Structure formats: C-alpha cells, structure tokens
Amino acid sequence: MKILVAVKRVVDYAVKIRVKPDKTGVDTQNVKMSMNPFCEIALEEALRIKEAGFAKEVVAVSIGPSQCVDTLRTGLAMGADRGIHVETNSSFLPLTIAKILKSLAEFENPGLIFLGKQAIDDDCNQTGQMVAALLGWPQATFASKVVLDKDKHVATVDREVDGGLETLCVDLPAVITTDLRLNQPRYASLPNIMKAKSKPIKKMTVQDLKVDVKSDIEILQVTEPPQRKSGVMVSSVDELIDKLRNEAHVV
C-alpha cells in the first residue's frame, strides 16, 4: 500500500508575524518557515505505519513555491521515500488544494491519504474533508489514534471531538487528518538528512494535473486584530452591574 502525505510550508509557529502595510496579507519576507506541525504528525504516523509493515511507500507532496522543496527534503529526511512538488507561485485556498490532491490521488493510487487537521497559518481545517468528498472516500478527522487492520482493509480511528473521543472504523482507501495527540514526530537525524538529498522529488504543475485553479473566493483585506483594551477596575458590585448594563449591554 502507498501512503500519500500532504505537507504544507507555513510560517514557523514561534515567529512573530505582522501584517503587510498594504494589508494584502501577512509579511512572509525574511521570516522563518517550517513544515506545518500537524503535517509533521501526519508524516510521522505514515512512517510508523510503513515501519509496522502495513505500507510499502510513503510519498510526501507539497504545493507551493520553489522553497517547498526544503519542506519536502525535511519530510524525506524524516523517512518519506519520495516527494512530489506541485510548483506554483499562487497561494491556493483549500478547495483548490483539495482538487490538486484528488488529481494526484487518482494518479498515485494510495491506500491512505494523511493530512494535518489544519494549517497553522490559515486555520482552515477544510482540505482533508474536501479531498475525501471529492474522491468519494471515507474520512476520519482529528485522529488521535490510528490502528490498521490489513486483512479487513479498514482503519480504526479515535477522533478528538468536542464531546470527547469518538471511534470510527473506515474502509480503505480513506483520508485521515491528524490531531496533536496522535504522536510525537521524530527528529531528522544528520545521516538521514544526508541520505535525503538523493531521494527523488518529482516536479509537477497544475496543468499537468489538469486542475482548474480558478477560485471563487478573493481575499480583500488582512488586518491585525484590534488592540486589546486594558481592563477597568470597578470599586463595588453596584458599579459593576451599572457598567454591565449601561456600557457593555449584556444584562
């Protein structure tokens, strides 16, 4: 079985971001970029499944500018067998990404597609679900535990939902998106980083995949959230009620 893992190159989680002065987006110039933490968890799970003998190959795919190759190399250094880079300078929204991944899945025929539950730059939490819907495959999102049954071709997945944990059994092929508690991703060791240099990364374009990238959504403006106003100290309960009623209008 082949496992396809989608990894996204995002602004590193520890970096302080700021909005560009022209309000068209976040300033990503000279900013440290890394693999999305949830994508790392997805890749780690795929690698563990391969090491347990359930899969033959782990393929990492990334969609974006030329620097995505660095992200893919990190993935290869962690243990993925090969990479696919869909090169584009546009910043695509989840539906377009999902269409690209669908096209790739039809091309590669994986038994499982792993994604992070969401990217930390846009927090969309949409791509995995959309890929499953486009392919008509079952989906198990927010996975905190994945157990494969090779003979029955199913995966039993514990999902972290608002009410607690939900256990689903999905037929393969399926789409699984990973949540934080699923595993702790491995560090790429230096020898593995060296070996990863010779692993193949295939370059493709959206035209190769015959995907229509026209988006129905246009980003008009990006602004910083308003500055948090400092709190007001009140001196009595009456004053508090007065403020709640007359200023905040909540009682």
Add this chain to the structure above:
Amino acid sequence: MHRFLVKLSSSSNQFRSFKNHRLLLPLLPSSKPFTSSPSVSSSPPRHSNRSWYPYSVELFRKISPLSSNSRTLGVNGRGISSEAGRESIEYDVLIVGAGPAGLSAAMRLKQLSQEKNVDLSVCVVEKGAEVGGHIISGNVFEPVALDELLPHWRQEHTPIKIPASSDKFWFLTKDRAISLPSPFDNKGNYVISLSQLVRWLGGKAEELGTEIYPGFSASEVLYDASDKVVGIATKDMGISKDGSKKENFQPGVDIKGRVTLFAEGCRGSLSERIIKKYKLREEVNAQHQTYALGIKEVWEIDESKHNPGEVVHTLGWPLDRKTYGGSFLYHMNDRQVALGLVVALNYHNPFLNPYEEFQKLKHHPAIKRILEGGTVLQYGARTLNEGGFQSIPYPVFPGGAIIGCSAGFLNVPKIKGTHTAMKSGMLAAEAAFGVLHEGINMNTYWDNLKDSWVWKELYAARNYRPAFEYGLLPGLAVSAMEHYILKGKVPFTLKHGKADHEATNLARKCTPIEYPKPDGVLSFDVPTSLYRSNTNHDHDQPSHLRLRDPKIPEKVNFPEYAAPESRYCPARVYEYVEDEEGKPKLQINAQNCLHCKACDIKDPKQNIEWTVPEGGGGPAYSLV
C-alpha cells in the same frame, strides 16, 4: 616565536579511552542536576576507540541498515560508520558555526579545492535552525575581506545595498545631544543586516559545494588517543527535562574532520573549553578577553524620518562616566533602522540592567523623534569582544584552529569585527588546505594572521579601550590622541583591568538603580521584546544553562551581588522566586535564552556555564 606545542599524553591508553567515554555520554553534567535518573545511567558506555571493542549493546532505537562496526559509503563517498547506535561521519574539514568566519573559511577551502583540482569535503554545522538565525550585529560592514573572497560580489544580487552616507557622533546628556567630530570614517562601507548577509553567504557556500547542516548543535569536542581534536559530537535530541529519553529520542552524531575549525562567535562554548584545555592564552601571554553586551532592535519608521545610509553613534547618557558603552543608530533600507546599546560587561554596579538602560535610551529626545510613529520589527542581544589585540589567544591547537570572534578579532574603536572574522576564516582555510594537501603545519595560520592587515589593524587599535579603565574623560582624551596623532605607534600597550566577572562590586557598596516602567510605545518589558526575537526552545529538555555549584546562586549571587543575572540577562532567563519557605530560589527559564553568553561571562563566581541546547532552538533572527 611562539612554539606550537604538541600536547603529549602521559596517561595510559586505558585512561585515555575512559576519559573519552565520559565525553561521549549524551549528557555531560559538570554539575549534576538531572542525571541521577536511572534511564540515563543505564545507557551503555561508549569508548572512543570503538572499533576495537566488539560487544553487544542494547539498541534503544532502530538504527539504519548499517550493521555494527561497519563502514559504508554515504553521500559523495563520505565515510559513514555506525557503532553501538551512534553514527560517525567523516569530512576533510569540519567547521563549527555558520557565521561570517565559518562560511568564509568554507568558501575559501572550496575555492582552493577547485583551483588546485583537489576534492575536499567541507561540512559546516550550525546550532541555529537556519543559517543566519543566530546572527546579530550593528552592522556597518567594511567589505575589505569580501572583496578578497568574492571579488565580483558587487555584480551580484546581495543584501549589501545601502552605502554609509554620513557619520554622526553625539555626546548625550539627559536632554541634549551634542554633536562631536566623528571618530569614525565609514566611507566605502555599507549599512546591512548581518543576518541577511550571512544567509546570502550560506547560499554562496552551498553553491561551491559546502555541506551546511543547520539545526545541529555541537555539544562535545572529540579527541583521539593522543589528545588531538578529531571532531565534534552533536547533541542528543529528545531527552526530557528529567533526563529520560522521550519517544522521539535521536542520539547525536559524531562528525569528524581531519581539520576542525571552531567559529562559534564570541565566547563560543566549545572554543572556551579548547582555550582552557590547551592553555592557548598562556601560550602567547595574552590577557583575558573582555566583553560588552549589545542589545538591539530593528524599527520600521516614518518615511519622512528615514535617511538610508545615515550612521549615528552616541556616547554618554544613559551610561555613567564609569561604565563604557554607547549606542548606535543605522538607517538601513525599507524604512528600517537598527538601534542598539552596547554596554561593557566590566561595569561595577550589580544593579545595572543593560536592557533597561536601552529602554531609557529610546526616550532621549534625539532618539525618540526618530522612532515616534514607528514599530519594532525585531529584537535581539549578543555579547561581543572588546579585548582586541591584547586578548588574542594562540588560535591553533592539535587538530584545528579557532577563527572569528571565538578567538576575538573585533576592532573596538571601529566597532567592527565582521571583516576581521571573515579574513581569519580565510587565512585558516588556506592553512588547513596546506595541512591536508601539502602536509604543512597548521601554525601557518598564526603566522599568516600576524602578516595580514588584521594584525596591523588590531595592533593600531589596541590602546583605545584599555584607556577607558581610567574613566570616560581620560578614555576620550587618549582616543582623540590615538586617532589624530599616535595611531597606535607608541612603544607601550595598555593592559585591561579586571576580568568582567571580577569587576562587579558587592551590592551593599552600590546604589540600586530605579528604572522607569515601559510605556509600551517606545519602551517595552522583556517578554514583549523577547517575543520579537522569535526565540523558542523545546521546553521539555534539560536546561542548557548549567550551574557548576547549584548552591552558589542562593549563597552568593543573591545576598552579595543582588542577583546580577536577573538584571543583565536580556531574556529574563534568571529569576528569583520564593520557595515554600519564603526563601529566594533561582529559577532558570532556559527556554527564553537568546544565546548571548552574558551569563557565562558576567557571573561573579563563574558558576554559570552556557552549553548548547538541542539544535534548532534559540532566536530566529532575520533582520538584525
């Protein structure tokens, strides 16, 4: 003139391997907070001459298909051998630190290899997550060394864009800025971000075939049986705070070089150990190194106030007449200005807080009017060398050499160290190439340094800084004399005063300093500033700041010196909190660390040892 001493070991082979085994354990505690955990002490002993000891070991992780004691060919025919779960990779030259010195050395080696048609493998390890991520400097760059290294750099797309257009020098009092004739001449120099320049240099080095591995911190020096340096060991990753191995434990790797160059920057952790071990200062009768702490912000200011290329230096306020230091304000491109305060670490008053002095500086009318309406983009801090000529150690040891600020080539009156660091890297590379290709001795590096412009420049600049031992006015007087008349051509060399950590007076003899609260617009609290440095470390790892004696902070630092580490650390790593009995207890927030090394330098009893954390941790500088 100075002999290159070969250190002969007098101990037996047995002792040698045992000693190296200690060096190779994952955690080397010189003091021992967390290693009493059984999971660490149960790790199998590993001997340096591992190939002679066939024994079965417990493998705590699945290793790659390389079998024990086997050598296979890795990338480019590199020898990769693995024994007992720990891999060893060999190069011709290993360079520790991807800064200006390290990258210049790597590039020079590759250039020589190409010229002479020789294949030399060069590896650079870097503890920052990215090349340039731990690089911070003023910086008004003098391109003399770059002109030698890459003569056609001006035809390329580089981050060196803004020529210095003016040299202003102000003496600050609380309210005024008095213009003085500038002792600096920056014509021909450029206002840059050194982090950006180093990133570009890294790209050039890789183009030439250097292998650069960011995200790996060198935690131990490796020695062979004759006490010669053969390489470094990278730090184990995935060890938890209590010392046990986490799920994602990854043992470090031994990287060996036929020549190893240490380019760790000012107060490099391994360089300091090497200097002590081989007594490299005593070798040439060098004085101790003296240091300053630089704290810097990059601001994006109003277009109308921005004047690209303008270079301003100040002296005086907020520092008093007994504390050496000053500030800088450089206008870069894109409406950015670099603003910083440099405070010499031989200050006397333990209540001095360099970070707060910097916040005060920003409120000075002459500075405030430039910053108003602007936003801070990035913050950082780093110590720098001020010892100059008098403090240069003998930089060659068995197995390699020390280059750049780890040795200490900063020109203090010019406040520039990048050009000399680069040149020292280039000279060391030429010597190393000779060692590997022609069999000459590495001390050629020392000889070539002494014949180069680095030596002339540092010799001429040697008396400026020590003159300030006598106070601000005598220092200025001597500086003026040196600058206009003497130019270093005097038969004497002034000496440095006490070592920085010894210069701190007892708290009871000094007056506490009251610092104003930050206003959140021009001045900020430490957490806000720290956030702007993009600093992060995995929190679940043992503290990389080691106390040689864990009782000293509460016994000496707090009562006698009023806890100076809680004041000079620009990242608020050291805090005293009350324990259950209401007594002050030192809390080390290692996760905040900016890797500036001020604590290693200024701790009164030299009790704090800065060691490397897991690779990839630390600040993520890009504009400073």
